């Protein structure tokens with residue numbers, strides 16, 4: 001009884017090894033075939049930060065000016081109340097905004113799309129620098145922006161400036177969670 005069982009056992013083992021080799025080979029082929037697939041994924045990841053100008057342009061397709069150039073640059077189209085220029089801002093991770101300096105044309109209307117990266121909840125306040133620094137009531141802001149959430153705030157820079165933006169959650173501001181707005185004539 002044991003012999004007949006033993007022999008098929010070896011056969012099964014050999015078959016198992018063969019199957020393993022074949023499947024490994026198949027897996028290797030799959031993996032070898034993967035790089036072209038993996039590369040775009042890597043590119044997407046790498047493009048995420050750089051996506052801001054292009055992404056903003058895409059977002060603006062229907063309602064915005066689609067300008068991806070900076071104020072003062074040739075071809076720049078300032079945002080208007082009817083068609084604000086979209087600027088994407090990343091809050092966090094950590095206590096920082098990216099970008100930390102934003103150039104706007106004097107008088108233009110901008111829609112900030114603020115996305116929180118990381119588990120910490122942030123807010124985005126924009127306005128006259130002194131009001132922003134003091135967390136003055138009535139200063140335009142969007143609050144409670146949770147992880148991967150995006151909130152928008154539209155603001156018209158019609159005053160003399162200087163302008164700034166900040167997050168006043170807990171001690172984020174003191175930790176450096178603030179940014180400057182550069183007014184371009």
Ligand SMILES: [Cu+2]
Nearest residue numbers: 122167169172
């Ligand atoms: Cu914050």
